[in-house]
Amino acid sequence: MTATSATVVLVTPSPSRTSGATPVVMRMSSLFLRTLREDPADAELPGHKLLVRAGYVRRAAPGVYTWLPLGLRVLRKVEGIVREEMEAIGAQELSFPALLPKEPYEATNRWTEYGPNLFRLVDRKGADMLLGPTHEEMFTLTVKDMYTSYKDLPLTLFQIQTKYRDEARPRAGVLRGREFIMKDSYSFDVDASGLQKAYDAHRAAYVKIFDRLGFEYVVVQADSGAMGGSASEEFLAVNDGGEDTFVRDEAGYAANVEAVEIPPAAAVPVTAGPAHVEDTPGTPTIETLVAALNADHARADGHEWTAADTLKNVLVMLVHPADEEHPEGRREPLAIGVPGDREVDLARLEVTVAPAAVEAFAEADFAAHPALAKGYIGPGVLGEEKATGIRYLLDPSVAEGSAWVTGADEHGRHVIDLVHGRDFTADGTVQAVEIREGDLGPNGTPLTLARGIEMGHIFQLGTKYAEALGLKVLDENGSLVTVHMGSYGVGVTRAVGVIAEDNHDELGLVWPREVAPFDVHVVAAGKGEDLFVAAGQLAADLEAQGLDVLYDDRAGKVSPGVKFKDAELVGVPTILVVGKGLADGVVELKDRRSGERRDVPVGEVVAAVVAEVRG
Amino acid sequence: MTATSATVVLVTPSPSRTSGATPVVMRMSSLFLRTLREDPADAELPGHKLLVRAGYVRRAAPGVYTWLPLGLRVLRKVEGIVREEMEAIGAQELSFPALLPKEPYEATNRWTEYGPNLFRLVDRKGADMLLGPTHEEMFTLTVKDMYTSYKDLPLTLFQIQTKYRDEARPRAGVLRGREFIMKDSYSFDVDASGLQKAYDAHRAAYVKIFDRLGFEYVVVQADSGAMGGSASEEFLAVNDGGEDTFVRDEAGYAANVEAVEIPPAAAVPVTAGPAHVEDTPGTPTIETLVAALNADHARADGHEWTAADTLKNVLVMLVHPADEEHPEGRREPLAIGVPGDREVDLARLEVTVAPAAVEAFAEADFAAHPALAKGYIGPGVLGEEKATGIRYLLDPSVAEGSAWVTGADEHGRHVIDLVHGRDFTADGTVQAVEIREGDLGPNGTPLTLARGIEMGHIFQLGTKYAEALGLKVLDENGSLVTVHMGSYGVGVTRAVGVIAEDNHDELGLVWPREVAPFDVHVVAAGKGEDLFVAAGQLAADLEAQGLDVLYDDRAGKVSPGVKFKDAELVGVPTILVVGKGLADGVVELKDRRSGERRDVPVGEVVAAVVAEVRG
Structure with missing residues (x-):
């Protein structure tokens, strides 16, 4: 090993090295092409319609597409751009199979966690197999078999390979297919700082890739979801037809809406009088409560009560995964206080409480906590020190000093002017409410909401996979240390779809030069x-x-x-x-x-x- | 459409266009490689051992391999050679998915015919799907959807794509995998002469491909097997470790042993005396018969009787597929006369009687034909005009004028000096016996036997798939005609394995220049x-x-x-x-x-x- 080895680039002979391909004249008279004047019946997005009408792709089955000669030329050019930029950061190309054994995916629990998204099959000898959705396990095991020392690292490997996911709703042609091509790469480092370098290198390479591909994109902070691990960012194509929602502010902050962290609202001076409990019969919902307040408890200043004046306390059940202390897992009730005009966003909540999952609070759970007056639950019984002992977290929008109408923990009664910090406290805060246009973000400036399509995702996996599969190397002192991994993906077939969505007019497609057929x-x-x-x-x-x-x-x-x-x-x-x-x-x-x-x-x-x- | 359109070449930007790739320096200090000094436990063939030891491939599951950086470079070069030669005959590249719907394969009956070799799976909505073993159906349907006129033809399409077959015995690494890359191409012509041209063009392209790849090969006449259709030839790599047996003679004739057609032996002058029936009690087998003949019926000239003097009559049951006259299919008994020193080669027999399948003749079948004296069956009761009415075919080695000892159709009795053409005739000939080294071939010269590995296969499918799936075009007169198709395959991953088998010494691999990493x-x-x-x-x-x-x-x-x-x-x-x-x-x-x-x-x-x- 020489110290300079990490800077070397392995260039696999490349399909789409645009500079290297032999030029060609293709005649329309013999090109396998039949353009269509009508939109295909199953297409919604304009780019998808045009890719089909112009003879680039054809549907073979739901979510499964054939690349016709024109489409294959574009696909190869996109692959070539991705390959060039990966090789430029020293990543080495190899190619794993798509048909994989079950055992490695059982070791990391993904055989189960992937649920119905995983294509499973049984071979003629009865062995369970799967079609790979991503390849963390296989890369980890291969490096484990081949490498043993810190001197072998850092290492970055990639493939441009066909993957399978049995999407519940395949849509928009090649934008969300069940068979699709991804570039996936994996970095292996002896420590966290090495991982950070590999992560940064990938981030820079992705910026170059997406700059070259010719569509508008943002880099957003992301939830690492089923991949486990810690830091992660997504590269989203900005597109109204996208399935992901993200937020951004004028200062350049951007995040997947699930991952956005709203800071606690600034404390406000207390202006409310003393808290007082009132009879509010038949008001178990925010709507009925607001009506009753305005009818029977009009404010002195004449302002109407609105849902935003109420504090809604929502109960959920957290399901924690098994650990050493709780080999069967653990269920924990959780109470969340949010303004009455906001809904709880379960996706955001799950990101915050991960790896726990969130389930509904069932009737039996209420029955087990008789202090909970359903429809009239208030901070009086919530919190680890209170009657229920249930942990109580507030959404950060509930400012210190603000006054609320909330449940008085008796059926048919609410408490008015209950002030946060004066009259009640919670055990902490939690990112819980749905984000709205104009909410203040981490920079204290208003957020705007937009839709996007996930084109790339970079993860710091840390030691999760290496631990599960036993990938350790000897460090400088001769001690075994667990390898730090990163995992990085680009949707290659999807990129062709996004380029089409971003580059067309009413007459047809308008390819950016670098990917034009x-x-x-x-x-x-x-x-x-x-x-x-x-x-x-x-x-x-x-x-x-x-x-x-x-x-x-x-x-x-x-x-x-x-x-x-x-x-x-x-x-x-x-x-x-x-x-x-x-x-x-x-x-x-x-x-x-x-x-x-x-x-x-x-x-x-x-x-x-x-x-x-x-x- | 212009008349010259068929000569145009579509060049898809190519991974392995050897002339086009950017040169590279790869440093061993960072190459993802760990060479092994020991042979892998599961490898038999020397090339396979070396590909693993030298870090080209690694097993991921039985019959499923990962291509490491060195191996991927060789694979891309092989792909590039195949692509170049396909484009040189005007074939256009596209890419079908591997995950396919069941319906087209049901229409051609291959969903069933492939048996356990087909990887089948069920998606989350309960739809049956498969992993494509070859793509005749999908290409046929796509051309059907896009083209309508003879003016659109001729057309040749190809892909270099990952295929799946659940082999019963995956072996020798990438030589016979369950996930593998094939180049498959398909030609579409308005008539049989167009098909012949496309077939000839493919044959010439394959000669160029295999000449460039650097291993010894032969082109043999082949059985078209499960693909249906008529003419077909195989390109076999000559290799003692191969699973296929082929014959060749000094004049250049070569055929898969299953497909070799032995001409009838030249008639010989009759020298035998009159046929005479003798008691041969307890001689239901050739071995017991020969012993009894030598003991009790010694020849006048003193020569010992051998098994080659006896005529063995073997009964089988042909199972004909369903047709209009017999919608349930049809079972037909068949009697085959072969010299007693030869076994019936069921594979050769099946090729000759295709599309019928061959089953054993069961006890119940004997019971249904009481004229058959089991162990003593002779030509006296065999033939469409004889007592049993069972069709009787002779192996061509049974020469006109030759004399035989054979069953006398009575238990414990045989007939001696029964002369073919004088004392008995059959309903025809059939290619039935196992071929032996030295047998005379179609040129009347001795055949030698050798082993090979199937590397390429070209088929004239004729109208089989087009008829099953309704691919018709309008001809010059405005009439709908069924398209004539050809199907052509090259084993791309397998080629890397064969090159390794043919290019190594005791120290390691010795790559031919054109495919060297x-x-x-x-x-x-x-x-x-x-x-x-x-x-x-x-x-x-x-x-x-x-x-x-x-x-x-x-x-x-x-x-x-x-x-x-x-x-x-x-x-x-x-x-x-x-x-x-x-x-x-x-x-x-x-x-x-x-x-x-x-x-x-x-x-x-x-x-x-x-x-x-x-x-």
Whole structure:
């Protein structure tokens, strides 16, 4: 091992090394393509519709797609960009199978945890197998078998490989498929600071990848979910059709809505009078309570009571996983106080209380705590020191000094002007409520909400997988230490879908240059042998300059109008029309994105196209 | 459509376009590699052992392998060769999923016919799915959806894609895996002559592919097996460890042993006296019969009787598939006459009687034909015109004019000197007996037997799949005609295994240049900064010449001896040793295959290596 080894790049011969591929002329007359004028029935998003209409992909089964020749060219270019940037940070490519044995996934409990998302099958000998959703286990075991010393580290491995997840709702074509290609990589370091370096290197590589792919994205703090581990960030494509919600502020903060941490609201001066309990019969809900308050307990200042004046105390049951002390796991009641105008966001709550899961508080649970007056529960009985002994956490929006109407722990009674910090306290805070547009974020500035599509995810796994599977190496002192791992994914097939969603107009696709299936689309728009000879010659001349050329050489009944429509639909960035102007020695050069067109003398057009392509 | 469209080549940006890849220097100090000195316990064949020991592949599950960085480089180069030659015949690349719906495979009956070789699974909604073993159905349906006219044809499509078969005995590493990569292509033509052209083009492309891959192979006539269809040929790697047996003669004839057709033996002059029935009690087997003949019926000329003098009549039950006349299928008894010293080869028989299957003739079947005297069955009751009415076919080795001892259709009696053509005839001939070394083949010259590994298979499917799935196009006259299809496969991962079996010595692998993971292996064999600087500079200079360089830069405890052993094991064709000679201005250039080594002045070595690599 030399000290400089980590900077070496392994370049596997690459499908999509854009600089290395042999240029080509593809003729439309023989290309396996049939463009469609109608949208496919099962498509919702515009990019998906266009990928199908323009002959890039076809559905083979729900959530399972075939890549037609045009689509495969784009896919290979995306793979090539990802591969280049991974190799640039010293990651080495290998390739694991998709068909995997059960045992490693049992060791990490993911065989069970993945639930119905995992494709399971039984082989002819009765062995349980699975189709890999990600490969943490296999990479960990392989490194464990091959490496033994800190001198072998750091190490980063990656693959660009087909993965399987039995999604409940496959949607939007290649955006959320059940068979899809991911780049997944894994870093192995002897300690946490090494992991941090590998994580930072991946983050920088991902920024380069997504900058090159040509769609708007944000990097957000994320929940690490089923992967376990600690720090993680997501790269989200900003897209109204996305399934993820994220928040951001003007200062550059961004987070998945599940992962956003709202700081405690600043304390406010106490202005309320003393707390007083009132009869509020038949008010077990916020709605009935607010109505009763306004009817029977009007405020002196004339302001109407609203739901925001009430404090709702919600009970849930935490299910903690098994540990040494509780080999069967453990169930713990939890009370959460939130403003009455807010709902509890269970996804946020689960992120905060992870690894515990959250279940509903059942009738039997209420029965086990007779001090809980259902519909009228208040801070009077909540908290580890109080009658119920149930841990009580407040959403951070409940400011110190603020006054509330909340349950008086007796049926049909509430307490008014109960002040946080003066009249009650809790055992702590918890991120509980749904985030709304305008909520103040960690920077104290308003958050905006937006939708996104998860394109990349980087995780600091820490020692979770290495511990579960026994990956240890000898450190400098000869002691065995558990390896620190990171796990990093890019949705490769999904990226093609997102690029399509972000790069189209009403006429068709508009590919960014770096991933376009061809550099230039030559259209022979007219009749006569001379025109086709000239167009064919231009196509050949462009190829000789190293460009990939799509040449619409279709003769006979295919009109220029049909060819123009197809060219707009297919979306090659530069369109070169050889038509009527040829008689005057000019051809038309059109920019697909801007729509700008100009006549160029035939003798100058090859240079003009090269200049456009090479920027 | 233009008439010339079929000659156009679609070049998908290619992983392994050897000319296009960016050159690289890979350092051994950071390469994810751990060579092994011991053979893996589960490996039998030498190439398999070496691929594991040298760190090219690793077993992930039975029949399921991981491609480590070195192996992936070789695999990509093999893929690149296959891709180039497919594109050179105008085939267009696309990519189907591996996870497929059941319905198309039910339409062709392969859902059932594949039996336990098919990986089946059920998705979360209860839908039956499969992992594709080959893709005839999906290609057929896709072309059906997109194309409608003879003008759209000819068309050839291919993919290089991961396939799954639940082999009963996965073996020899990547030679017979359960997850493997195949190139599969499919041709679509309007008529049989178009199919013949596509078939011939594939055959020529396969010759080029296998010539480039660097192992000995033969092209043999083959049985088309479960694929249906008519003509087919196999490309077999000649290998004693192979599972297929093939025959060949000196005139160039070669066939899979199952597919060899032996012509009828030339008629011989009748020399036997009149046939006569003799008592041969207790002789239901050939062995007991021969003993009895020699004991009680000695020949006048003193020659001993042997099994080859007897005619054995074997009964089987043919199971014909369902057709219009017999919607339930049909069972037909069949009698086969073969020389008593030969066994019936059921595989050859099944090829001849396909699509019928062959089952054993059960006791109940004998009971249904009381004229059959079990152990003493002769031509007297066999044949469509005879007492049993059972069709009677002779192996072609039973020459006209030859005399036989055979059953007299009475228990304990045989007939001697029964002459074919004089005393009995049959309803025809059938390819039935096991082939032996020295048998005369179709050219009338002796056959030799050898073992092989199936590397490629080309089939004329005809209209089988197109009919089952309704793929028709309009012909020139506006009539709907069924498309003629061909199906063509190359085992891509298997090819890496076969190359390893054919290219190694006792020290390790010896890669052919075109598929080697690197062009040259530079070994820094010694100590001192100067030596490493010089070696690193040479590696960089070689890279600058466009070569892929593996550079053993390991310092510290790794001795030159270990480095030399690893270099022999890894098998890069050219090894450049920077060692003691450096003080005298020379380095050592070694040819891995021949073992030849020579000292070359440092200033000349880059040119010398380039000359070796470029040949």
